[in-house]
Amino acid sequence: MRSLRSALIGLGALGLVMGSAAIAIILTSNHASNRGVWAVCGGLLGFSFIGTGLYAWWRRPENRTGALMTFVGFLWFIAPLSFSDTQAVFAVGLFTDSIPIAALAHLMLAFPNGRLDSRYQLGLVAFGYFTAIVLQTPAILFWDTANASDCHNCPANPFLVSANQDLYQFFQALVNVAAVAVISLIVREVVRRIRRAPASEREIYNPVIYAGGATLVACAFVFGSVVLSGDSSQA
Numbered sequence: 001m002r003s004l005r006s007a008l009i010g011l012g013a014l015g016l017v018m019g020s021a022a023i024a025i026i027l028t029s030n031h032a033s034n035r036g037v038w039a040v041c042g043g044l045l046g047f048s049f050i051g052t053g054l055y056a057w058w059r060r061p062e063n064r065t066g067a068l069m070t071f072v073g074f075l076w077f078i079a080p081l082s083f084s085d086t087q088a089v090f091a092v093g094l095f096t097d098s099i100p101i102a103a104l105a106h107l108m109l110a111f112p113n114g115r116l117d118s119r120y121q122l123g124l125v126a127f128g129y130f131t132a133i134v135l136q137t138p139a140i141l142f143w144d145t146a147n148a149s150d151c152h153n154c155p156a157n158p159f160l161v162s163a164n165q166d167l168y169q170f171f172q173a174l175v176n177v178a179a180v181a182v183i184s185l186i187v188r189e190v191v192r193r194i195r196r197a198p199a200s201e202r203e204i205y206n207p208v209i210y211a212g213g214a215t216l217v218a219c220a221f222v223f224g225s226v227v228l229s230g231d232s233s234q235a
Contacts, residue, residue: 004061008054015050015073019043022077029083031153042080049073064114068107075100087155094140094157095133098179102132105186124186131178139171 026032026039050073057066079100081093106125109116116122144163145154 005058008058011070012050012054015047015054015070015077018074018077019046019050022046022080025089026080026083028085030085031151031155032083035083038080038083042076046073046076049076063112065107065111066114068103068110068114072100072103072107075103085153085155087158090145090155091158094159095136098132098136099129101179101183102128105183108190109186121189124182124189127178128182128186131175131182135178136172136175139168139175142168142171 023039023043026035026042029035032038049069053066053069053071053073055066056063057070060066075096079093079097081089082097084090084093102125105128109121109125116125140157140159141161142164143157144160144165145151146156147163148154
């Protein structure tokens with residue numbers, strides 16, 4: 001137990017450092033709008049998930065939910081790398097901004113014991129991470145960030161193969177459609193689980209499931225609206 005406590009204290013200290021660094025990156029960005037809002041919201045989400053996750057991990061180490069919540073919190077602090085004005089950090093950030101959404105979906109589907117119940121659920125979560133990390137790569141290869149109208153003063157994209165706005169928008173639209181699809185399927189699985197649960201057990205799903213579900217649904221609407229409007233700029 002002492003070793004676990006020491007590890008959790010270490011993770012808490014790391015979370016504090018990463019959260020402070022993420023907030024600093026956002027506030028000093030020359031190409032981000034609404035920096036204060038992003039910094040406050042990102043900081044609150046990250047610290048909340050890490051703090052709650054570490055506490056749950058300490059109280060019930062056999063339950064993976066605490067570890068998953070902590071994981072989600074750390075990813076909220078990696079996502080803002082795309083706000084950086086340093087080209088290398090910005091380049092990594094091109095692949096990290098959507099990962100927290102996939103991790104949040106994973107947490108919801110694995111709640112309350114931190115485990116997925118079937119291969120189908122495992123496949124949904126895997127596809128969520130695949131969409132957030134790998135599927136967006138083709139769009140990045142054609143996004144000329146240094147001259148993009150949707151990314152003023154952004155560093156140059158080191159992964160740029162050929163500047164082609166049409167191909168960028170096409171591939172980004174595919175990513176958004178895939179994101180809407182997987183979020184919808186995961187939310188449906190969560191709703192089914194809650195409906196099947198006895199009335200006495202449904203209270204354990206508050207507030208993680210409902211707050212997380214609202215967040216995922218909001219993200220799905222954002223992704224869907226981007227596809228319908230034709231504006232494929234990255235979040």
